[in-house]
Structure formats: C-alpha cells, structure tokens
Amino acid sequence: MGIGYPQWIKLVVYSLLLVNFGNYVLLDINQVSHTYHEGWRWFDWTSAFATTLDELGWFVLLFLLELETYVLSDAAFTPFWVRFMKVVRVLCYLVIGHAVVAYAEYLHDLLNSIEHVGVSLCSFVDQGLSAARNLAYQELDATNCKSFSTDTTFYIFSQGQVITDTAGMGVEFELAWADIAEVLLWLLILALIEVRLQLQDRGVSQGRLLSFAENAKYFLYSGLWLIAGYWAFRGHWLFAWDEALWILGFMAIGMNLSQWRDEIEAEKQPA
Incomplete structure (x- = not known):
C-alpha cells in the first residue's frame, strides 16, 4: 500500500521540523559563546540550551503521538510498550517543564538587570x-x-x-514573555490532546468533554499564530516558520484523532 497524500504532507512537515531543530542547536551554541562564564552551574548550561531541549522534548512527543494515533495497531500496544511510552512521555514532560523554568529564570534575570x-x-x-x-x-x-x-x-x-x-531591554522583555506564553499555550494544547487520547482509548466518541477538547484547541492555535506573527515582526523568520510547522504537525495529530473517533463511531453502528 502506497503512502497517501496526507501522510506525505506529515512526512514533509516532520522532516522540516528536524531541520529546524539543527538550526536551534546552532543558535543556542552561538548564544552560549556570548553568555558563558566560568561560574556556570549545571542548570546554567541546561538553561542556555533550553530551546534545544524544549524542541527535542516536543519532537519526541510528536513522534509518540503519531505512533499512538496512526502508525501502531491496537495489537502493538503490549504492556511493555505501553509502560515504555509512558516513561518516555514523562521524561519529555520533565524536559519541557525545565524549559518553562528556564524561561521564567531568564525573565527574572531581566527584572534584576x-x-x-x-x-x-x-x-x-x-x-x-x-x-x-x-x-x-x-x-x-x-x-x-x-x-x-x-x-x-x-x-x-x-x-x-x-x-x-x-x-x-524592551525587546528582551517582549521576547521573554513570548517564550513563556508560547510554551504555556503548547502545554494546554497537549493537555487537550491527552484528554482526547484518554477518552477515545476508552471508546468514547461523543460528549461535552470530548467536544470541548476538540474545539478549544482552535483558540489556542490562534494565540500561537499571533506569536508567530510577532516573531516575523521582529525579523525572526526561522522562529515564525518553526511555529507554523509545529502547528501543522499537531494539527496532523488532531486529524489522526478525528479519524480514530470516526472509526470508534463506525464500530458502534449495528451490523
């Protein structure tokens, strides 16, 4: 069976995200060359590469979600693999949580300049x-x-x-707040996806909570598009491009979930 058009789109988006990840590594290395000093602690190092680690955590999560919502069949979810994927997911949450702390720490640093x-x-x-x-x-x-x-x-x-x-300094504050707002919006989107996953995994295909989880994401995506517009306004076209790719990537996960929901509905129909 050949790869369908939607799957080619996802493959292109995911590949471009991987290229962008390499660009973020280079950007963080360049920033470290200007901010490093001998008194750095371990947290200073990880904070300096917060964007790189954040991107890595989200990329692994996106990969796991693609496996769960499209690639793997029900038979593939053995107890071992379910536990393994949960452990990996928790590690990703910790990495992303570290990014939130790092961004907040940077904002605190600006406030104490x-x-x-x-x-x-x-x-x-x-x-x-x-x-x-x-x-x-x-x-x-x-x-x-x-x-x-x-x-x-x-x-x-x-x-x-x-x-x-x-x-x-005004621009630094704007950028710091944009980073924090962006990661919080993504965490809310991830929470909505988790709600849909848990409900549909239980065979739920309708209901207020599921409907809310499906529709609230549009409001959150609108906020992310505004942030992408801000990146473009500041001349950070890579950031704006990356934001758009991530939105498309997670919209693809949303389509996977909608397709799964339709399959659940079809199974409930009398033969």
Whole structure:
C-alpha cells in the first residue's frame, strides 16, 4: 500500500521540523559563546540550551503521538510498550517543564538587570561584555560601541555577561514573555490532546468533554499564530516558520484523532 497524500504532507512537515531543530542547536551554541562564564552551574548550561531541549522534548512527543494515533495497531500496544511510552512521555514532560523554568529564570534575570544611567556604551569596553539587540550578539569593543547605540542608559543582564540599551531591554522583555506564553499555550494544547487520547482509548466518541477538547484547541492555535506573527515582526523568520510547522504537525495529530473517533463511531453502528 502506497503512502497517501496526507501522510506525505506529515512526512514533509516532520522532516522540516528536524531541520529546524539543527538550526536551534546552532543558535543556542552561538548564544552560549556570548553568555558563558566560568561560574556556570549545571542548570546554567541546561538553561542556555533550553530551546534545544524544549524542541527535542516536543519532537519526541510528536513522534509518540503519531505512533499512538496512526502508525501502531491496537495489537502493538503490549504492556511493555505501553509502560515504555509512558516513561518516555514523562521524561519529555520533565524536559519541557525545565524549559518553562528556564524561561521564567531568564525573565527574572531581566527584572534584576543592573541599570547604568548617564553613561556611554564605550565606557563598558574591556569588561568582557557582549552587546545584544533582538537576539543579535556581538562582542563589545572600541570599534562597535559607538555604532551600536547612542543611548545614555544601559542594562547589564545574563549574569553580568550581556549589555543592551533601553530599546534593547524592551525587546528582551517582549521576547521573554513570548517564550513563556508560547510554551504555556503548547502545554494546554497537549493537555487537550491527552484528554482526547484518554477518552477515545476508552471508546468514547461523543460528549461535552470530548467536544470541548476538540474545539478549544482552535483558540489556542490562534494565540500561537499571533506569536508567530510577532516573531516575523521582529525579523525572526526561522522562529515564525518553526511555529507554523509545529502547528501543522499537531494539527496532523488532531486529524489522526478525528479519524480514530470516526472509526470508534463506525464500530458502534449495528451490523
């Protein structure tokens, strides 16, 4: 049996998500090159790669959901594999939960940034700082300090490794809140998918709770599209593209669940 058109679409989306994962690894490595210092703890390292770990956790979850809702037959769900998939899923939840904590920690770091008023950026040269604006980093030196900003108010954050001006700090806060909102919306979508999985696994194909789980996701997806629009507005086209791919990926899971629900309905019909 050949692969149908919808399955080709899913294969393309999942492949593109895997490519994007590689891009996020490179972005995190670049950011670490500007924020690392010798006093880092284990949590600092994992927080620095929070986006990479978050993407990995979601990718594994998406793979598991595809297996559960489409690829595997009922006979494949032996007690061993059911337990194994539950363990993997819990590990993914822990990784994603770590991302939430890391994003909140970064926001806390911004709130506790050190403000310097009535100074020029060039006065911070030779302090080992990196200047940041909209996730773009460059090592601060006597050559670029004048062109980077003419502001007289600056903020040092990221454990004293990064500096930005007033406008840059505003963007940092926006990005931090967008990260937190994004991961929380995805967790809510995942919760709705889990509700549908549990209900349909019990043979439930109708009801208020199932209907709510099916319809509430559209509101949450709308929020994610707005965040994707914000990424595009800030010039982060990779983030916007990645957001769109993830939405399509989880919409595919939703289609799998709807197809499964229809099969349950068909089985209930008298022969």
